[in-house]
Amino acid sequence: MQCREGCGACCIAPSISSPLPGMPNGKPAGVRCLHLQADRRCAIFHSPERPAVCAGFSAEPSVCGDSVEEAMQIISWLEDETA
Secondary structure, X not given: OOOOOOXXXXXXXXXXXXXXXXXXXXXXXXXXXXXXXXXXXXOOOOOOOOOHHHHOOXXXXXXXXXXXXXXXXXXXXXXXXXX
């Protein structure tokens, strides 16, 4: 599955415990990543500064669902279940 254009759910819904540029303590769940641009694309996608957890994420129907809204629901649920 390719990332859904204009989604960005994986940059908002989950917490990221590793440091990110400009976010030395990571980011809490439900908080928009500092690097998520207005078009919902990652500004550091091709940068070596991109955290390994982000680089390792692959869009999959079971996680991303059929819409941005569904992706937010699924990823938020996964975050809650693994917190």
